[in-house]
Amino acid sequence: MTHPRLWLVIPAAGIGQRMKAECPKQYLRLNGRYILDITIARVLDSASFAGCMVALNARDQWWPGTESAADGRVRTCAGGKERADSVLSALNALSDVAGADDWVLVHDAARPCLHQDDLGRLTATLKDHPVGGLLAAPVADTLKQSDEAQPPAVVSTVDRRRLWRALTPQMFRLGALQQALESSLAAGHGVTDESSAIEFSGKMPVLVEGRSDNIKITVPSDLALAGFILGQL
Numbered sequence: 001m002t003h004p005r006l007w008l009v010i011p012a013a014g015i016g017q018r019m020k021a022e023c024p025k026q027y028l029r030l031n032g033r034y035i036l037d038i039t040i041a042r043v044l045d046s047a048s049f050a051g052c053m054v055a056l057n058a059r060d061q062w063w064p065g066t067e068s069a070a071d072g073r074v075r076t077c078a079g080g081k082e083r084a085d086s087v088l089s090a091l092n093a094l095s096d097v098a099g100a101d102d103w104v105l106v107h108d109a110a111r112p113c114l115h116q117d118d119l120g121r122l123t124a125t126l127k128d129h130p131v132g133g134l135l136a137a138p139v140a141d142t143l144k145q146s147d148e149a150q151p152p153a154v155v156s157t158v159d160r161r162r163l164w165r166a167l168t169p170q171m172f173r174l175g176a177l178q179q180a181l182e183s184s185l186a187a188g189h190g191v192t193d194e195s196s197a198i199e200f201s202g203k204m205p206v207l208v209e210g211r212s213d214n215i216k217i218t219v220p221s222d223l224a225l226a227g228f229i230l231g232q233l
């Protein structure tokens with residue numbers, strides 16, 4: 001039996017409304033480079049991938065000018081309405097060249113600060129696991145449950161001991177993830193990450209503890225923070 005290969009999927013079809021920028025957040029620049037290029041290069045250079053599929057927005061006008069567009073390991077496909085649609089579209093495009101049991105690592109385009117050690121721990125922990133899993137960080141702050149008043153008031157303090165923040169990469173078998181996303185989308189089940197689709201299919205993904213500085217650029221102030229973190233890695 002051949003060993004399952006590792007593929008990278010980058011959903012990059014979002015328009016990043018929360019950034020209020022002129023271009024989608026993955027095309028903002030840090031030290032003169034697109035965030036998307038930093039993200040893709042960091043991941044692809046840190047493990048042995050068979051290839052990478054990037055899901056792009058139909059109105060994307062920046063991709064041809066990226067470093068990644070000239071990288072022979074990287075292919076593109078059309079993204080979809082939601083992140084889950086974009087990931088499913090990338091998996092469908094990959095299934096022409098990849099096997100159902102191959103591993104797929106899905107990583108947000110706007111998470112440029114992934115540490116090589118985290119990627120190594122994720123793949124080493126899960127390589128023989130039947131389901132797969134994701135990088136996640138334990139919740140550090142005290143969590144409050146609110147009512148619906150304006151302004152909201154505290155109803156209770158939530159026990160955070162078993163609460164985690166889901167990060168990416170998330171690592172699952174191509175065929176299982178494809179089926180899980182299709183079923184979740186058909187059922188109208190909200191899918192904000194790959195793990196939630198796999199959970200919906202009745203399986204239990206493994207949480208692999210990752211660094212909390214693997215941030216997703218979401219609001220403008222995150223850009224400077226990402227620059228600082230990258231300078232320390």
Ligand code: C5P
Pocket residue numbers: 010011012013014015016026055079080081082083084086087107108109110216218
């Ligand atoms: O908007 P958010 O930060 O949750 O997006 C997470 C990732 O999913 C980003 O890399 C974004 O480009 C991608 N995405 C996508 N297709 C969509 C929406 C978001 O590929 N329709």
